[in-house]
Amino acid sequence: MDRLLDDTDFMAEDPTLFELNAGGYDGEYYQNIPDFELDDYNHYKENEYTEDTRHLFLDEKHEMERRWEAELVRDLDAIYHRGRGTVAGTVVEPESLEARTPKKEPTKNRKRPAETTPLSEYIDTCQLCHNIYNELKNAGIPQALFAKCVLGRTQGTLSDTLKKPKPWNEMKPSGQKIYQQMYDWLALSVDERMAMLKEPLVKEEVKNDAPEPTKKRFVFSEMQKNTLDSLFKQERNPDQETKVDIAQQLNLDISQVNTYFMNARRRNRITGNDFKKVIE
DNA sequence: TGTTAGTCAATAAC
DNA sequence: GTTATTGACTAACA
Numbered sequence: 001m002d003r004l005l006d007d008t009d010f011m012a013e014d015p016t017l018f019e020l021n022a023g024g025y026d027g028e029y030y031q032n033i034p035d036f037e038l039d040d041y042n043h044y045k046e047n048e049y050t051e052d053t054r055h056l057f058l059d060e061k062h063e064m065e066r067r068w069e070a071e072l073v074r075d076l077d078a079i080y081h082r083g084r085g086t087v088a089g090t091v092v093e094p095e096s097l098e099a100r101t102p103k104k105e106p107t108k109n110r111k112r113p114a115e116t117t118p119l120s121e122y123i124d125t126c127q128l129c130h131n132i133y134n135e136l137k138n139a140g141i142p143q144a145l146f147a148k149c150v151l152g153r154t155q156g157t158l159s160d161t162l163k164k165p166k167p168w169n170e171m172k173p174s175g176q177k178i179y180q181q182m183y184d185w186l187a188l189s190v191d192e193r194m195a196m197l198k199e200p201l202v203k204e205e206v207k208n209d210a211p212e213p214t215k216k217r218f219v220f221s222e223m224q225k226n227t228l229d230s231l232f233k234q235e236r237n238p239d240q241e242t243k244v245d246i247a248q249q250l251n252l253d254i255s256q257v258n259t260y261f262m263n264a265r266r267r268n269r270i271t272g273n274d275f276k277k278v279i280e
Numbered sequence: 281t282g283t284t285a286g287t288c289a290a291t292a293a294c
Numbered sequence: 295g296t297t298a299t300t301g302a303c304t305a306a307c308a
Contacts, residue, residue, distance in 0.1 A: 142297090144297090155296085155297075156298075159298055172306095219301080255302090267299095
């Protein structure tokens, strides 16, 4: 008796054929495929083709492809010649299709949601951060855990990102990456999300040496901070001479003054993407 | 060489 | 205990 064929047998002949069945598909992909693929797949499943009858299925498929192409060309021609005196419904030979229509994107490399995707064309970072913030809160997932296991970053970085999302189109790919990671995580099933939270994204190095003593963080005195803040309100980007002067007056290192203005410029930048507006 | 963007990590605030 | 803030480090870039 003939061996019943499975999907891989047909895919060997035409790798794009059963893309649909290969584990999920996105809306864009679904819109791009001819309708007959899904119907044909069901038909194939119902009739259980064998090695001997494989050609029947493929012949049917190719015939339907030809019909679909002919219909497409006819439709395109009807649109193209509308109002130019051409008789509507003129059948054009399928061979001319390639020259007239853009090539369909090959489907075999199309990414699915569960995979590590390339950066999206656009992500609404404000809405995304709102969703992640609520998701973590509702599920009782600490920011530190999420940051470490899903993003490979620290809690502080995550908190800052969630509270002050940057507009997607104003970031470079390196900046977009953290939003893409959150976006991808949200696209997973609950089980998959939880599985990710079980281990750090980046394996920590095992150090044999004694741990380095924690570095004490410098904090500006109230007077230094107030003075710097009011100077920043007057001039966001003072010249080097002014900054040296400020450093001397406040008994600070020039690098500390430089860093202050650098951070202040960055953190006071108006992005038009105010998270509070979404939260409230 | 100076600036920017992404980030860490200490610690303040809740 | 968790989240928010912030001084500083680093790589990329002009």
